[in-house]
Each structure stands twice: as C-alpha cells, then as structure tokens.
Amino acid sequence: xxxxxxxxxxxxxxxxxxxxxxxxxxxxxxxxxxQHILDDLFPEDHNVVHYVKRFAALLILSTxxxxxxxxxxxxxxxxxxxxxxPLMTPMLxxxxxxVYGEMRRFxxxxxxxxxxxxAAIVVGWLVAFFASGSLTATALDSxxxxxxxPSLLDLGIAIxxxxxxxxxxxxxxxxxxxxxxxxxVALVPPLATVGVTLNLGSTDLASGALLLYTTNxxxxxxxxxxxMMASGFVPDHVRLIAKGRFGVRLLPWAVAxxxxxxxxxxxxxxxxREEAFTRVVTQSVAEWDPRASLLDVSTELSTGRSTVEVTVxxxxxxxRPAWELAKLIADKEGVxxxxxxxxxxxxxxxxxxx
Amino acid sequence: MILVAVVAxxxxxxxxxxxxxxxxxxxxxxxxxxxEDAAKFAATVAPFEEETGIDVRYVGAGSFVxxxxxxxxxxxxxxxxxxxxxxxxxxxxxxxxxxxxxxxxASRFLADVPGAVIGEAGGVLYGIWFRAAAKSLVWxxxxxxxxxxxxxxxxxxxxxxxxxxxxxxxxAPWCLSMESFGSTGWVGTDWIxxxxxxxxxxxxxxxxxxxxxxxxxxxxxxxxxxxxxIVNDTGSVLGGTNRILNVPWQRAADPMFDxxxxxxxxxxxxxxxxxxxxxxxxxxxxxxxxxxxxxxxxAPVLVSGDIAGAFNDRPxxxxxxxxxxxxxxxxxxxxxxxxxxxxxxxxxxxxxxxxDRKVGQTILDAPSLRFDGSDLMPSVVGTDAFWEGIRxxxxxxxxxxxxxxxxxxxxxxxxxx
Numbered sequence: 001x002x003x004x005x006x007x008x009x010x011x012x013x014x015x016x017x018x019x020x021x022x023x024x025x026x027x028x029x030x031x032x033x034x035q036h037i038l039d040d041l042f043p044e045d046h047n048v049v050h051y052v053k054r055f056a057a058l059l060i061l062s063t064x065x066x067x068x069x070x071x072x073x074x075x076x077x078x079x080x081x082x083x084x085x086p087l088m089t090p091m092l093x094x095x096x097x098x099v100y101g102e103m104r105r106f107x108x109x110x111x112x113x114x115x116x117x118x119a120a121i122v123v124g125w126l127v128a129f130f131a132s133g134s135l136t137a138t139a140l141d142s143x144x145x146x147x148x149x150p151s152l153l154d155l156g157i158a159i160x161x162x163x164x165x166x167x168x169x170x171x172x173x174x175x176x177x178x179x180x181x182x183x184x185v186a187l188v189p190p191l192a193t194v195g196v197t198l199n200l201g202s203t204d205l206a207s208g209a210l211l212l213y214t215t216n217x218x219x220x221x222x223x224x225x226x227x228m229m230a231s232g233f234v235p236d237h238v239r240l241i242a243k244g245r246f247g248v249r250l251l252p253w254a255v256a257x258x259x260x261x262x263x264x265x266x267x268x269x270x271x272x273r274e275e276a277f278t279r280v281v282t283q284s285v286a287e288w289d290p291r292a293s294l295l296d297v298s299t300e301l302s303t304g305r306s307t308v309e310v311t312v313x314x315x316x317x318x319x320r321p322a323w324e325l326a327k328l329i330a331d332k333e334g335v336x337x338x339x340x341x342x343x344x345x346x347x348x349x350x351x352x353x354x
Numbered sequence: 355m356i357l358v359a360v361v362a363x364x365x366x367x368x369x370x371x372x373x374x375x376x377x378x379x380x381x382x383x384x385x386x387x388x389x390e391d392a393a394k395f396a397a398t399v400a401p402f403e404e405e406t407g408i409d410v411r412y413v414g415a416g417s418f419v420x421x422x423x424x425x426x427x428x429x430x431x432x433x434x435x436x437x438x439x440x441x442x443x444x445x446x447x448x449x450x451x452x453x454x455x456x457x458x459x460a461s462r463f464l465a466d467v468p469g470a471v472i473g474e475a476g477g478v479l480y481g482i483w484f485r486a487a488a489k490s491l492v493w494x495x496x497x498x499x500x501x502x503x504x505x506x507x508x509x510x511x512x513x514x515x516x517x518x519x520x521x522x523x524x525x526a527p528w529c530l531s532m533e534s535f536g537s538t539g540w541v542g543t544d545w546i547x548x549x550x551x552x553x554x555x556x557x558x559x560x561x562x563x564x565x566x567x568x569x570x571x572x573x574x575x576x577x578x579x580x581x582x583x584i585v586n587d588t589g590s591v592l593g594g595t596n597r598i599l600n601v602p603w604q605r606a607a608d609p610m611f612d613x614x615x616x617x618x619x620x621x622x623x624x625x626x627x628x629x630x631x632x633x634x635x636x637x638x639x640x641x642x643x644x645x646x647x648x649x650x651x652x653a654p655v656l657v658s659g660d661i662a663g664a665f666n667d668r669p670x671x672x673x674x675x676x677x678x679x680x681x682x683x684x685x686x687x688x689x690x691x692x693x694x695x696x697x698x699x700x701x702x703x704x705x706x707x708x709x710d711r712k713v714g715q716t717i718l719d720a721p722s723l724r725f726d727g728s729d730l731m732p733s734v735v736g737t738d739a740f741w742e743g744i745r746x747x748x749x750x751x752x753x754x755x756x757x758x759x760x761x762x763x764x765x766x767x768x769x770x771x
Contacts, residue, residue: 321415336392
C-alpha cells in the first residue's frame with residue numbers, strides 16, 4: 001500500500017463506490033508508471049513491424065516445440081514451449097485496451113490474437129503431418145489427451161491465472177512471475193493440440209482442445225481486466241468518463257465465459273460420473289473375486305450400453321466367469337454393460353543341464 | 355521362462371432401468387447374446403415388462419455353454435436360459451434341472467408352431483424355440499443369372515445340370531469355404547445334413563441323428579458321394595480344397611459380387627448376409643432359393659436357432675415363457691434386424707429387412723422342418739468328430755465313417771428329434 005493513500009470514499013459516495021475504493025490498493029499512479037506498463041503491452045508505432053516479427057517468430061517456434069512435445073509425449077518439452085509462447089502479451093494488451101476503452105488498440109490486439117491462433121493451429125497441423133509417425137486418433141498419449149477434455153477445473157485455473165497475470169502486470173517488481181502464469185494457463189499447447197488432432201482426423205478431440213484454449217482466452221482477458229480496473233491502473237479521468245461503459249465492455253466477455261462454462265460443466269459432471277463408475281467397477285472386481293488382483297481397468301459410461309474392460313491376475317484354477325462381474329456391476333450401477341475380462345496367469349518353469 | 359496366458363471372456367448384462375413396478379417379480383435370463391444382440395434382446399422383452407410389470411434381467415455370456423454347465427453343476431440356476439443348441443437343453447432336462455413348459459402353453463405352442471417339437475425331451479416340452487435360422491438356402495445373384503440366362507433349379511438334377519453349364523461357361527458354380535477357427539467343418543456338416551434330408555427323407559435323417567442309422571450306412575455314404583461330386587470335383591468350387599479350408603466362411607461368397615463374378619452360388623444359412631459394402635440389394639443382386647430336392651416337390655428345410663428353457667417354475671417365469679411362446683416374441687429384435695420368428699402368427703410387417711421376411715416365410719412354407727443334426731448329436735460327434743471328418747473329407751476325399759460310428763455314444767438320451 002502506498003503512503004499517499006487518501007481516505008477511502010466520502011459520505012456522498014454511494015456504497016458501491018466506497019467498496020470500490022477499499023478494494024483499490026492505491027489511488028494514484030503516475031503517468032510514467034502507466035506508460036511503462038502500456039509500453040510493455042503495445043508496440044510504439046515505429047516498432048510495430050519489429051513487434052509483429054518477434055511475435056510471429058516466437059509463436060511459430062513455440063508451437064513447433066509444443067507440437068513436437070505433444071507428439072513425443074514429453075511434459076518438459078511442452079512446458080518449455082509455454083515459456084517461449086508470446087500469446088499472453090496480446091491478451092493482457094486486450095484486457096488493458098478493454099479497461100481503457102481504446103478501440104484502435106483493442107482491434108489491434110484482437111487481430112493479433114486471431115491471426116496468432118490460426119497460425120498456431122496450422123503449425124501444429126504441419127508438425128503432425130511430418131512427425132506424427134504411428135500416432136492415431138484412437139491411441140493418443142497423455143500429453144495430448146490432457147488437452148482435449150477441459151473441465152470446470154480448467155476454468156478455475158484460467159480465472160486465477162488471469163487475475164495473477166493482471167496483478168503481475170500492474171505490480172512491477174514481481175514481473176518475473178509472468179512465466180508462471182503462462183505455465184498455469186497455457187495457450188500455445190492447446191492450439192498445437194488442435195492442429196495435431198485435426199491432422200489425425202479427430203474433430204472431437206480438436207474441438208475439446210479449442211474449448212480449452214477459448215476458456216483460457218476468455219478467462220484471462222476478463223479477470224485481467226477486473227484486476228487492472230481494481231488496481232487503479234486506469235486513470236480517474238478515463239475511468240470516470242468510461243465508468244458506465246466499463247461494465248458494458250466487459251459484458252460480452254462475461255457472457256462468453258458463461259457460455260464456455262456450459263460444456264465445461266457438462267464434461268465435469270461426466271468425468272465425475274465416469275470416476276464413480278470406475279470405483280464401482282473396482283469394488284465389483286474385489287467382490288467378484290477377492291483373490292484376483294486388478295491390473296488394469298478401463299470404462300466407458302454411456303447412456304445406452306457402457307463398456308468395461310478389466311485385466312486381472314489370477315491363478316488358472318480360480319478364474320471366475322465374466323458374467324458374474326457383469327451382473328454385479330449392472331446390479332450396483334443400474335446400467336447395461338458389456339464386460340470384457342482378460343485373465344493373466346503368471347506361470348514359470350525353468351531347467352538347466354550341463 | 356515366464357508364460358503369460360491370456361484368456362478373454364465376454365459378457366453383457368442388461369437391467370432395464372424403468373422400474374417403478376419391480377414388485378411384480380424379477381426373471382433372470384441367461385443367454386449367449388452380447389453387445390448389440392443383448393440390446394436387441396432387451397428390446398424384445400420390453401413390451402412384456404411394460405405389460406406385466408415383471409422385470410427381466412438379462413445376462414449374456416461369451417462362454418455361455420461352459421458357464422451354464424458350471425451354473426447347473428453349482429445349482430446356481432438362472433430362471434431362464436437361452437440355448438443355442440437343443441442337445442444342451444436335452445442334457446439339462448435329462449438331469450432334471452429344467453422345468454417343463456406349463457401344459458397349456460406347451461400344447462398351444464406345439465399346435466401353433468411347426469418344428470416346436472425340437473424343445474421336447476422324453477416326450478415333454480421343456481424348451482420354447484423362439485428364434486429361428488434357415489440353413490437350406492442357396493444364395494445367388496438374380497441379375498447375373500438373368501444376364502447369363504441361368505434359371506433357378508427346381509430339382510437336384512437341374513442343379514447338377516446348371517453347374518455343368520456354369521463350368522463350361524468358365525466360371526465356378528460354387529462359392530464355398532468353411533474356415534471357422536476351432537469349428538471349421540460345420541459348413542460341411544450342414545451340406546451333408548441337407549443332402550441326407552433330400553435323398554433319404556426325414557425318417558432316415560431322424561434315425562441318423564439319434565444314432566440308429568450309422569455314418570457308414572449306405573444312406574449316409576451316398577450323401578458323402580453326392581457332396582464329394584461337388585467339393586472334390588475340379589472346377590466346381592472356386593479355389594478348390596485350399597480355399598475351402600482356409601478362407602473364412604463369411605468371406606466365401608465375396609467373389610460372387612466382383613464385377614466379373616468368379617462363382618455363382620453359395621449354400622449358407624440365413625444368418626449369413628452379404629457384406630453391405632459389396633453394394634448388395636436384396637432381390638436385385640442377391641437372393642436365395644431353397645436347395646432343391648431329388649424331385650420338384652418342396653424339400654424339407656434345415657433350421658437352427660435359440661431355445662428358451664426354464665429352471666424355475668415361479669409364476670413370473672411361467673409368464674415369461676408364455677410370452678416367448680407367443681407371436682409377439684422378437685418384435686423388437688426383428689425391427690432392428692437379425693431375428694426370424696418361427697411363429698406362424700408373427701406379423702411379417704415387423705421385419706425391417708425384406709430378406710428376413712422371406713426367410714421367415716420360407717420356414718413357415720416348408721413341408722417339414724428338421725433341426726440342425728450336428729447340434730442334436732452328442733457333442734463328441736456333433737461338434738467335434740463330425741467337423742474333423744468333414745475336414746478330412748475335403749482334403750482326401752475319404753470320410754472316416756467307421757471311426758465316427760465308434761465315437762458315437764449309444765444309446766442316445768432321447769431319440770425323439
């Protein structure tokens with residue numbers, strides 16, 4: 001808190017404004033401070049070409065790294081790509097132009113994001129085209145799959161990361177934390193995933209990854225805008241003139257957030273049900289044959305027929321028939337299931353002669 | 355050295371979820387249908403559940419035959435089991451595990467449904483034959499027959515003559531292959547059974563299935579001679595011995611649908627239909643006729659199918675058996691495809707596929723029906739030695755009749771097939 005803080009609010013202030021002033025940590029920013037931050041976000045006119053070149057280079061490189069990391073299923077490589085990724089800056093710029101109400105910069109940021117998004121998808125597609133090897137849409141590794149089915153957790157992460165991004169930006173000194181934000185709410189890896197999965201011909205997986213990206217984009221812009229507004233980053237004369245319109249400008253973003261929250265919520269519910277179903281299957285296996293040890297279980301819950309595949313280790317004389325397991329699961333869960341049990345019996349035999 | 359043996363079983367379970375009225379009782383049904391077929395069976399019983407409030411819980415097992423034998427051995431009976439083989443049903447009736455179909459239902463079913471007697475053991479009806487397949491069908495292409503000027507043969511003699519014409523036209527008359535994993539040979543046993551039915555009639559057939567007529571008798575060796583004139587004759591079967599034994603039976607007739615068909619006819623059961631990807635349209639480029647008899651009189655039809663037997667006599671179980679014996683059993687399945695009803699009052703409009711409707715009519719129109727003989731013989735012969743004998747016959751032209759007579763357990767439990 002700065003020492004030159006004035007008493008928060010007056011008797012004539014409406015309660016909301018009093019609260020607003022309490023939330024604000026500092027009343028006064030110098031124009032230099034503001035300019036410094038804005039310089040970080042927006043290129044000066046004579047620097048636009050240099051800025052765009054740098055953006056393009058970093059975007060292509062980071063997407064290439066991310067796509068290779070995804071194909072190779074390497075978490076470390078994908079995280080590396082996040083640190084190179086340049087998309088966070090235009091998003092924070094977008095938030096700043098929103099709170100400032102600057103149409104020209106707003107449109108510039110939107111253009112940069114749209115072109116960057118499209119370019120990243122194309123690069124991801126190209127990397128998969130040349131390097132996907134034996135990868136198929138039905139047998140994908142965890143790094144790709146982790147980005148194709150976002151849930152409400154991802155929304156929570158994106159909101160918190162957006163708040164952090166806005167905070168870091170407006171509280172210099174902690175600027176080195178921005179890479180952490182970029183890792184928490186990655187933008188380039190989901191786009192690379194969109195490109196890779198499109199190349200593999202799965203629009204389902206691609207739209208899942210695109211939903212994750214969209215969620216992150218909207219949440220970052222919205223929450224960063226709120227932090228910028230709350231931190232007093234916007235000068236009073238701008239804020240007061242634009243006061244009524246700040247909410248209007250943010251409204252589409254809030255609505256968009258709610259819109260993406262719907263599929264996320266649906267998916268979250270599905271994940272919870274799937275996990276509960278897997279628990280039921282695991283319990284049923286234990287009940288079915290207490291002597292069998294469960295090596296692998298894979299379930300797919302669906303409204304029609306659910307499928308269950310389990311692999312158990314047993315001794316060959318204690319094998320229980322699969323139908324008993326199917327009946328247990330069906331009775332517990334009240335669903336129709338197709339059950340496939342794979343039995344593994346480990347036997348060994350050895351001999352030596354000399 | 356570590357050996358890892360992997361064995362897979364499949365099972366499916368159906369529990370209809372609409373249950374506000376389970377207090378009317380639960381019927382546990384155990385059968386061989388899994389996956390899609392389990393869902394179709396569930397659709398079949400849905401009207402019964404709605405009408406009666408009885409909850410039918412179906413469990414399907416990939417290893418049904420072993421599983422039901424184990425369950426009976428453990429006295430862990432389902433209420434109803436759906437047997438794909440009548441011999442198994444008869445075994446269990448003989449063991450006293452099954453309860454007879456209630457008299458009133460039994461007499462009506464036996465009166466209404468031709469072939470219903472297949473569910474009898476020792477003169478008592480234990481099983482309801484609710485789902486049928488016809489085996490005596492010869493599949494061909496009407497468009498190709500017309501283009502080449504062939505006509506559907508009415509007698510065995512015409513069939514032989516037609517085959518000669520096809521051969522002289524430079525095309526194999528028969529598409530025939532029988533590879534079927536451990537069951538390779540059943541396609542051939544169907545052939546022999548159909549020939550015995552045509553050449554010798556139903557009485558010799560029944561005696562043969564019961565073990566009274568020997569494989570080495572002149573009646574049965576004659577059937578092998580007739581079959582041999584096809585499978586051991588150069589040029590009669592596409593690809594000869596090698597293709598017969600090594601190409602999966604489902605793929606036998608693929609060359610019939612080539613732009614330049616390489617073979618003209620396939621004798622196969624109604625559960626075969628040509629791959630839709632071959633561009634087939636029933637009535638236009640695929641159809642069937644019944645394997646002709648010695649004379650132009652309609653020949654007997656060989657059938658198979660599924661037979662329901664009850665292990666318990668609770669009222670709800672009896673009600674379910676009565677439903678399966680009625681004309682509405684299988685409506686939900688037929689409307690999804692893959693179900694033929696043996697019941698004369700089954701509404702033909704309920705078949706979604708024209709080919710299913712024609713098969714259903716073929717069974718109803720047959721002058722006599724006989725159930726698949728190898729399914730009725732003791733399994734050591736019917737699903738083992740007979741199959742192996744067929745493989746030998748294809749390879750060498752010699753059928754080991756004496757060995758099979760030796761292996762045939764006598765007396766058979768029930769001789770009333």
